[in-house]
Amino acid sequence: MDKSICPRFERAMGLLSQRWTGLIIYQLLSGPQRFCSIESSIGVSGRVLSERLKDLENEGIVKREVFPETPVRIEYSLTEKGIALEPFMREMEKWSQNWLEAK
Amino acid sequence: MDKSICPRFERAMGLLSQRWTGLIIYQLLSGPQRFCSIESSIGVSGRVLSERLKDLENEGIVKREVFPETPVRIEYSLTEKGIALEPFMREMEKWSQNWLEAK
DNA sequence: TTAGTTAGTTACTTTATGTAAGTTAGTATA
DNA sequence: TATACTAACTTACATAAAGTAACTAACTAA
Numbered sequence: 001m002d003k004s005i006c007p008r009f010e011r012a013m014g015l016l017s018q019r020w021t022g023l024i025i026y027q028l029l030s031g032p033q034r035f036c037s038i039e040s041s042i043g044v045s046g047r048v049l050s051e052r053l054k055d056l057e058n059e060g061i062v063k064r065e066v067f068p069e070t071p072v073r074i075e076y077s078l079t080e081k082g083i084a085l086e087p088f089m090r091e092m093e094k095w096s097q098n099w100l101e102a103k
Numbered sequence: 104m105d106k107s108i109c110p111r112f113e114r115a116m117g118l119l120s121q122r123w124t125g126l127i128i129y130q131l132l133s134g135p136q137r138f139c140s141i142e143s144s145i146g147v148s149g150r151v152l153s154e155r156l157k158d159l160e161n162e163g164i165v166k167r168e169v170f171p172e173t174p175v176r177i178e179y180s181l182t183e184k185g186i187a188l189e190p191f192m193r194e195m196e197k198w199s200q201n202w203l204e205a206k
Numbered sequence: 207t208t209a210g211t212t213a214g215t216t217a218c219t220t221t222a223t224g225t226a227a228g229t230t231a232g233t234a235t236a
Numbered sequence: 237t238a239t240a241c242t243a244a245c246t247t248a249c250a251t252a253a254a255g256t257a258a259c260t261a262a263c264t265a266a
Contacts, residue, residue, distance in 0.1 A: 017125050100111040
Protein backbone atom coordinates (compact mmCIF):
# COMPACT_ATOMS: atom_id res chain seq x y z
CA MET A 1 0.00 0.00 0.00
CA ASP A 2 1.47 3.37 -0.96
CA LYS A 3 -0.98 6.11 -0.04
CA SER A 4 -0.49 9.42 -1.73
CA ILE A 5 -3.70 11.16 -0.65
CA CYS A 6 -3.58 14.09 1.75
CA PRO A 7 -4.53 12.72 5.17
CA ARG A 8 -6.76 15.72 5.88
CA PHE A 9 -8.70 15.19 2.70
CA GLU A 10 -8.98 11.51 3.48
CA ARG A 11 -10.34 12.28 6.93
CA ALA A 12 -12.87 14.75 5.53
CA MET A 13 -14.02 12.16 3.05
CA GLY A 14 -14.18 9.57 5.80
CA LEU A 15 -16.50 11.81 7.78
CA LEU A 16 -18.76 12.76 4.93
CA SER A 17 -18.94 9.27 3.55
CA GLN A 18 -20.55 7.88 6.63
CA ARG A 19 -24.13 7.13 5.84
CA TRP A 20 -26.50 10.01 6.74
CA THR A 21 -23.79 12.45 7.83
CA GLY A 22 -24.05 14.56 4.69
CA LEU A 23 -27.82 14.76 4.80
CA ILE A 24 -27.81 15.68 8.48
CA ILE A 25 -25.45 18.58 7.85
CA TYR A 26 -27.41 19.63 4.77
CA GLN A 27 -30.61 19.74 6.80
CA LEU A 28 -28.97 21.84 9.48
CA LEU A 29 -27.81 24.36 6.87
CA SER A 30 -31.38 25.63 6.82
CA GLY A 31 -31.33 26.32 10.55
CA PRO A 32 -31.37 24.65 13.99
CA GLN A 33 -33.53 21.57 14.26
CA ARG A 34 -34.60 19.08 16.85
CA PHE A 35 -33.95 15.38 16.93
CA CYS A 36 -37.34 14.19 15.77
CA SER A 37 -37.43 16.75 12.99
CA ILE A 38 -34.12 15.60 11.50
CA GLU A 39 -35.21 12.02 11.93
CA SER A 40 -38.37 12.47 9.91
CA SER A 41 -37.01 14.85 7.28
CA ILE A 42 -34.26 12.55 6.07
CA GLY A 43 -35.62 9.17 7.16
CA VAL A 44 -32.72 8.09 9.35
CA SER A 45 -33.36 5.79 12.29
CA GLY A 46 -33.11 7.20 15.81
CA ARG A 47 -30.39 4.77 16.68
CA VAL A 48 -28.06 5.97 13.93
CA LEU A 49 -29.07 9.64 14.19
CA SER A 50 -28.13 9.63 17.86
CA GLU A 51 -24.76 8.10 17.02
CA ARG A 52 -24.06 10.56 14.18
CA LEU A 53 -25.02 13.64 16.18
CA LYS A 54 -22.61 12.58 18.92
CA ASP A 55 -19.82 12.10 16.39
CA LEU A 56 -20.53 15.44 14.74
CA GLU A 57 -20.56 17.16 18.11
CA ASN A 58 -17.20 15.61 18.93
CA GLU A 59 -15.86 16.83 15.61
CA GLY A 60 -17.01 20.35 16.44
CA ILE A 61 -19.33 20.46 13.45
CA VAL A 62 -22.63 20.36 15.34
CA LYS A 63 -23.71 22.06 18.55
CA ARG A 64 -26.37 20.73 20.95
CA GLU A 65 -28.50 23.04 23.04
CA VAL A 66 -31.00 22.09 25.74
CA PHE A 67 -34.07 24.21 26.44
CA PRO A 68 -35.71 23.05 29.68
CA GLU A 69 -39.27 23.55 28.52
CA THR A 70 -42.07 21.03 28.73
CA PRO A 71 -41.52 18.69 27.14
CA VAL A 72 -37.82 19.37 26.90
CA ARG A 73 -36.61 20.87 23.64
CA ILE A 74 -33.16 20.07 22.33
CA GLU A 75 -31.84 21.86 19.30
CA TYR A 76 -29.03 20.85 17.01
CA SER A 77 -27.27 23.44 14.90
CA LEU A 78 -24.08 23.90 12.90
CA THR A 79 -20.96 25.48 14.34
CA GLU A 80 -18.78 27.74 12.22
CA LYS A 81 -16.89 24.66 11.10
CA GLY A 82 -20.15 23.08 10.03
CA ILE A 83 -21.39 26.16 8.20
CA ALA A 84 -18.09 26.20 6.31
CA LEU A 85 -19.31 23.10 4.51
CA GLU A 86 -21.96 25.07 2.68
CA PRO A 87 -19.98 25.71 -0.56
CA PHE A 88 -19.30 22.02 -0.73
CA MET A 89 -23.00 21.24 -0.37
CA ARG A 90 -23.85 23.78 -3.06
CA GLU A 91 -21.51 22.07 -5.50
CA MET A 92 -23.16 18.77 -4.74
CA GLU A 93 -26.54 20.37 -5.38
CA LYS A 94 -25.37 21.72 -8.74
CA TRP A 95 -23.94 18.41 -9.82
CA SER A 96 -27.08 16.52 -8.86
CA GLN A 97 -29.23 19.01 -10.77
CA ASN A 98 -27.07 18.82 -13.87
CA TRP A 99 -26.28 15.13 -14.01
CA LEU A 100 -28.96 13.12 -12.28
CA GLU A 101 -32.39 12.27 -13.58
CA ALA A 102 -35.40 13.62 -11.75
CA LYS A 103 -36.57 9.98 -11.61
CA MET B 104 -41.73 10.61 7.76
CA ASP B 105 -42.05 13.82 5.74
CA LYS B 106 -39.10 14.16 3.43
CA SER B 107 -38.42 17.60 2.10
CA ILE B 108 -35.04 17.00 0.49
CA CYS B 109 -34.66 17.09 -3.27
CA PRO B 110 -34.55 13.48 -4.46
CA ARG B 111 -31.68 14.21 -6.84
CA PHE B 112 -29.58 15.68 -4.08
CA GLU B 113 -30.44 12.74 -1.89
CA ARG B 114 -29.36 10.32 -4.58
CA ALA B 115 -26.10 12.18 -5.15
CA MET B 116 -25.39 12.06 -1.44
CA GLY B 117 -26.32 8.39 -1.37
CA LEU B 118 -23.72 7.69 -4.06
CA LEU B 119 -20.94 9.73 -2.52
CA SER B 120 -21.58 8.49 0.97
CA GLN B 121 -20.81 4.93 0.10
CA ARG B 122 -17.50 4.04 1.60
CA TRP B 123 -14.54 4.58 -0.79
CA THR B 124 -16.59 6.05 -3.63
CA GLY B 125 -15.38 9.59 -3.03
CA LEU B 126 -11.74 8.60 -2.80
CA ILE B 127 -11.95 6.50 -5.94
CA ILE B 128 -13.33 9.43 -7.92
CA TYR B 129 -10.78 11.78 -6.38
CA GLN B 130 -7.96 9.49 -7.44
CA LEU B 131 -9.27 9.30 -10.98
CA LEU B 132 -9.35 13.09 -11.21
CA SER B 133 -5.60 12.95 -11.65
CA GLY B 134 -5.90 10.66 -14.67
CA PRO B 135 -6.76 7.10 -15.75
CA GLN B 136 -5.59 4.37 -13.43
CA ARG B 137 -5.59 0.64 -13.21
CA PHE B 138 -7.21 -1.55 -10.62
CA CYS B 139 -4.16 -2.38 -8.54
CA SER B 140 -3.03 1.24 -8.56
CA ILE B 141 -6.31 2.50 -7.13
CA GLU B 142 -6.33 -0.35 -4.67
CA SER B 143 -2.94 0.52 -3.24
CA SER B 144 -3.25 4.30 -3.39
CA ILE B 145 -6.35 4.52 -1.21
CA GLY B 146 -6.15 1.22 0.67
CA VAL B 147 -9.48 -0.25 -0.36
CA SER B 148 -9.86 -4.02 -0.59
CA GLY B 149 -10.15 -5.65 -4.01
CA ARG B 150 -13.56 -7.01 -3.18
CA VAL B 151 -15.07 -3.61 -2.50
CA LEU B 152 -13.12 -1.80 -5.21
CA SER B 153 -14.49 -4.21 -7.80
CA GLU B 154 -18.03 -3.60 -6.52
CA ARG B 155 -17.63 0.19 -6.52
CA LEU B 156 -16.13 0.38 -9.99
CA LYS B 157 -19.06 -1.60 -11.36
CA ASP B 158 -21.54 0.69 -9.65
CA LEU B 159 -19.74 3.79 -10.89
CA GLU B 160 -19.63 2.38 -14.40
CA ASN B 161 -23.39 1.74 -14.25
CA GLU B 162 -23.91 5.30 -13.06
CA GLY B 163 -21.95 6.57 -16.04
CA ILE B 164 -19.34 8.18 -13.82
CA VAL B 165 -16.46 5.84 -14.62
CA LYS B 166 -15.34 4.26 -17.90
CA ARG B 167 -13.47 0.95 -18.21
CA GLU B 168 -11.05 0.28 -21.05
CA VAL B 169 -9.27 -2.97 -21.86
CA PHE B 170 -5.83 -3.01 -23.47
CA PRO B 171 -4.96 -6.54 -24.59
CA GLU B 172 -1.28 -6.35 -23.74
CA THR B 173 0.66 -8.83 -21.68
CA PRO B 174 -0.36 -9.00 -18.99
CA VAL B 175 -3.67 -7.38 -19.80
CA ARG B 176 -3.99 -3.73 -18.84
CA ILE B 177 -7.34 -2.35 -17.79
CA GLU B 178 -7.73 1.36 -17.24
CA TYR B 179 -10.42 3.17 -15.32
CA SER B 180 -11.11 6.82 -16.00
CA LEU B 181 -13.78 9.43 -15.37
CA THR B 182 -16.49 10.23 -17.89
CA GLU B 183 -17.69 13.79 -18.40
CA LYS B 184 -20.21 13.21 -15.63
CA GLY B 185 -17.41 12.09 -13.34
CA ILE B 186 -15.15 15.01 -14.21
CA ALA B 187 -18.04 17.31 -13.38
CA LEU B 188 -17.53 16.36 -9.76
CA GLU B 189 -14.22 18.20 -9.64
CA PRO B 190 -15.54 21.51 -8.19
CA PHE B 191 -17.18 19.52 -5.45
CA MET B 192 -13.91 17.76 -4.66
CA ARG B 193 -12.06 21.07 -4.63
CA GLU B 194 -14.45 22.44 -2.02
CA MET B 195 -13.90 19.37 0.08
CA GLU B 196 -10.15 19.91 -0.25
CA LYS B 197 -10.48 23.53 0.86
CA TRP B 198 -12.62 22.64 3.85
CA SER B 199 -10.28 19.91 4.97
CA GLN B 200 -7.29 22.27 4.69
CA ASN B 201 -9.03 25.00 6.65
CA TRP B 202 -10.76 23.03 9.34
CA LEU B 203 -8.99 19.77 10.00
CA GLU B 204 -5.81 19.25 11.91
CA ALA B 205 -2.77 17.90 10.12
CA LYS B 206 -2.80 15.22 12.86
C1' DT C 207 -53.52 6.85 38.20
C1' DT C 208 -53.14 6.65 33.44
C1' DA C 209 -51.58 8.76 29.40
C1' DG C 210 -48.75 11.78 26.41
C1' DT C 211 -44.41 14.08 24.97
C1' DT C 212 -39.35 14.35 23.40
C1' DA C 213 -35.13 12.36 23.28
C1' DG C 214 -33.02 9.03 23.43
C1' DT C 215 -31.24 3.57 24.43
C1' DT C 216 -31.33 -1.57 24.08
C1' DA C 217 -31.67 -6.07 22.02
C1' DC C 218 -31.88 -8.33 17.97
C1' DT C 219 -31.72 -8.91 12.69
C1' DT C 220 -30.02 -7.72 8.24
C1' DT C 221 -26.64 -5.63 5.31
C1' DA C 222 -21.99 -3.94 4.24
C1' DT C 223 -17.18 -4.35 4.52
C1' DG C 224 -12.63 -6.65 5.56
C1' DT C 225 -9.50 -10.69 4.91
C1' DA C 226 -7.36 -14.10 2.66
C1' DA C 227 -7.35 -17.69 -0.54
C1' DG C 228 -8.67 -19.11 -5.21
C1' DT C 229 -9.60 -18.33 -10.47
C1' DT C 230 -8.70 -17.00 -15.36
C1' DA C 231 -5.96 -15.85 -19.26
C1' DG C 232 -1.84 -15.03 -21.19
C1' DT C 233 3.00 -15.42 -21.42
C1' DA C 234 7.80 -16.49 -19.63
C1' DT C 235 11.18 -19.54 -17.55
C1' DA C 236 13.51 -24.07 -16.18
C1' DT D 237 6.48 -30.18 -20.50
C1' DA D 238 5.82 -28.32 -16.11
C1' DT D 239 6.14 -24.61 -13.03
C1' DA D 240 5.77 -19.85 -12.25
C1' DC D 241 4.34 -15.00 -12.80
C1' DT D 242 1.19 -11.18 -13.57
C1' DA D 243 -3.19 -8.36 -13.39
C1' DA D 244 -7.76 -8.37 -12.46
C1' DC D 245 -10.98 -10.18 -10.33
C1' DT D 246 -14.19 -13.61 -7.47
C1' DT D 247 -15.45 -16.55 -3.53
C1' DA D 248 -16.09 -17.98 1.17
C1' DC D 249 -16.05 -16.67 5.56
C1' DA D 250 -15.63 -13.28 9.71
C1' DT D 251 -16.48 -8.82 11.64
C1' DA D 252 -18.55 -4.25 11.75
C1' DA D 253 -22.24 -1.06 10.66
C1' DA D 254 -27.06 -0.04 10.02
C1' DG D 255 -32.21 -1.09 10.31
C1' DT D 256 -36.29 -2.29 13.34
C1' DA D 257 -39.04 -2.18 17.04
C1' DA D 258 -39.73 -2.16 21.75
C1' DC D 259 -38.34 0.14 25.96
C1' DT D 260 -36.72 4.04 29.37
C1' DA D 261 -36.38 8.72 31.70
C1' DA D 262 -38.22 12.94 33.00
C1' DC D 263 -41.78 15.77 32.99
C1' DT D 264 -46.78 17.37 32.67
C1' DA D 265 -51.67 17.03 31.88
C1' DA D 266 -56.22 14.86 32.40
